[in-house]
Amino acid sequence: MYHSPTAEAEIAEELTAVRPALLGRYAAALQGARAAVLTRLWRALVHEPLPWITGRAADAEGRTLRLADGRALRGPHSDPYATGDHVRTLWLDRERYDDPARLMTDLAVPHAAAFATELAGSVASLALSRANAEASGEEWPAHDWEWEQRVVDGHPYHPNCRSRPGFSVADQLAYGPEHRPVVWLGTVAVPASECLVSGDWPEELRAGGDLLLPVHPWQAAHVLKRSAEPWRAAHPLMALRTLAVPGGPHVKTALSARLTSSVRDISVYSVKASATLSSFATELAARTDGLLHVTRALGAATARSPDLAAQLRESPETYAGPGERVVPVAALAATELPRSAEWMTAFTRLALTTGLRLLDLGVALEAHGQNLLVVLGADGAPLRLVYRDLADIRISPERLARHGITPPALTGRLISDDVNVLRHKLFGSLVAGALAATAGSGPALAAALRGALPHLSRTPDLAALCDEPLPAKALTLMRLSPETPGDQWAALPHPFVLERDAYGQ
Structure with a gap:
């Protein structure tokens, strides 16, 4: 099979010079890294509104996407909330693909060549990250940065999860x-x-x-x-x-x-x-x-x-009491914690109670797994939340005024009264992002939501969360349409719908 030789070989060549002891582990990690990026890419192809995909169909064996040029792309069923490396092979007509960069190159859609280069870099850098990773074990880190170091694979849903153009191997190892x-x-x-x-x-x-x-x-x-x-x-x-x-x-x-x-x-x-x-x-x-x-x-x-x-x-550690730890949500999946279905429900209830309360007041957090942290008790129970980095929240002066709160003296991109903008910001980052990645699958997310929802205050925002498709940033569409500024969105099938539809249609 063809495998993006340039990016993979370049990293191998640099490793020979700067860290030769990692060469064997790097080579062994490449196949899994290709699958990890291919899984993220297939999720995007199935669920994002890409203009050159004209039809999608499902049967007992998988999904078939019809391209505008008449070709067919086929692969397994895609749970948009699942994490992992479960897609190993896709078929474009009769040609088999296990390399995301090669597939994107052969799709030959607008801006595919540049995106294929990014995908190749993401695969090679992800293999390097996995090659140099340490087992997390059950011991809780002593310092806040050690939690962050456990996130080896990067963004759980972005095909560019480890794309770092301009960074050499030495740079990646150093930074x-x-x-x-x-x-x-x-x-x-x-x-x-x-x-x-x-x-x-x-x-x-x-x-x-x-x-x-x-x-x-x-x-x-x-x-x-x-x-x-x-x-x-x-x-x-x-x-x-x-x-x-x-x-x-x-x-x-x-x-x-x-x-x-x-x-x-x-x-x-x-x-x-x-x-x-x-x-x-x-x-x-x-x-x-x-x-x-x-x-x-x-x-x-x-x-x-x-x-x-x-x-x-x-530092978020400021808000940890005796025996407590403050953990980035993205690090939860990489850490051995006492997490059960009950734990996931409790965490979901905590996150939604807080996020929806602020949304009702007039602030939509970008509560993805990097910005949102959870305070864990000594027994691992989720107690409180910590939020960091306010650079991309959205603020509604209209909602604030409704609650008698004076809006901050700000203008520009942070300010919006558009209900879709506000809900997309919170639901896309928190529910389709942090909670989904922590749950690890649509059924697990649906179970956590079902356990948490009865305890939440009834608001129009909650009704929208329960009844409408979930918004998620269309990350691949955004990379393939650089001429369009700002966020673009996909409407993911609601986890409750996936429960009822084995094929996720």
């Missing part, structure tokens, strides 16, 4: 959280008069009339192309460009590289809004009866450029 590195953050001095500051910028990061902006070493070398003064040792989190300083804050740095879908720089808008958003969210979280904490922004600064900016915020 990828799953490789467990220590990263030395540097600082770049910028005259304070040339900077925009939001909140309190610490004295430690001031020198005379200059602000010292924390800089990721990759950004310094590849984008700023200048040296940075060594500052603090830190541990990368799932976001890669956000790092935990031991005993100190989490530092979100600008990283002008495309990871999965987005370039991870920090806009001037985000810096300007940081302090206002933080104060507003902290006050709103107080209305959840202690179920939700929001990590506070400690300061943000930019040299009025998305390439040179940083944000400092509290």
Whole structure:
């Protein structure tokens, strides 16, 4: 079979030079990595509104997609909420495919060539991540960043789950959280008069009339192309460009590289809004009866450029009591915890109670598995939630006013009264994202929802969640339509519908 030789061979060649001991494990991981990316791609082809797919049919053996050019693409049934590597082979007419990049190349749809390159890189980087992974075991990590290091496969549903264009093997080993590195953050001095500051910028990061902006070493070398003064040792989190300083804050740095879908720089808008958003969210979280904490922004600064900016915020560990742990939801599946159907129902009830309460008040969280964390008791029971990174929430002034809450003094993309925008933001990230990935399948998600829903307050938002298809970002459609800005969406069959329909039609 053909297997994207360029990306896979390039990583093997670099490994020979920088970490030859991983070569055997890397080669052994490639087949599973292809299946993992192919599974995510097949999910997208079955469920996203791709314009060149003109028909979809199901029978007892699987799914058949009819392409606009008359060809047929066939594969197994697809549970849109399932995680894992269960798709090993697809058929395009009579040709067999086990490599996602080769399939995308041969589909030959608009922008397929560029996306195929990303898929090939995702496979090779995922194999590298798995080759260097450590078994998680049953022991709970002692530090917050160690939870993040357990997320080896990246995004559970994005075919670009490990796409890191511009990162060499040495870069991935040096900066990828799953490789467990220590990263030395540097600082770049910028005259304070040339900077925009939001909140309190610490004295430690001031020198005379200059602000010292924390800089990721990759950004310094590849984008700023200048040296940075060594500052603090830190541990990368799932976001890669956000790092935990031991005993100190989490530092979100600008990283002008495309990871999965987005370039991870920090806009001037985000810096300007940081302090206002933080104060507003902290006050709103107080209305959840202690179920939700929001990590506070400690300061943000930019040299009025998305390439040179940083944000400092509290560690989520601030909100852990004695014997408790704060765990990113994305890390739950990679950790041996006492999770049963009852646990999943309790977690779902906690997450929906909190998310829907804030939505009713006027804020839609982007509560995916990276932003949302759960506080676990010593017995593993889900107790409270912590939310971090407010950069992409949505705020409804109309809903806030309905509850007598003064809207924050903000304008721009964060503000919307559109009910679809608000519900898509929360339901797509929390239900079709964090909860689905934690449950691991449509039936498990449906069971958790059925157990949790009777305990939730009846609101129009809850009715929409129960009765309508679930929105999810159409991640592959977005990569294949770069001329269309902003989010695009798929309508996934509701887990309750999948319970009734064995073929998910």
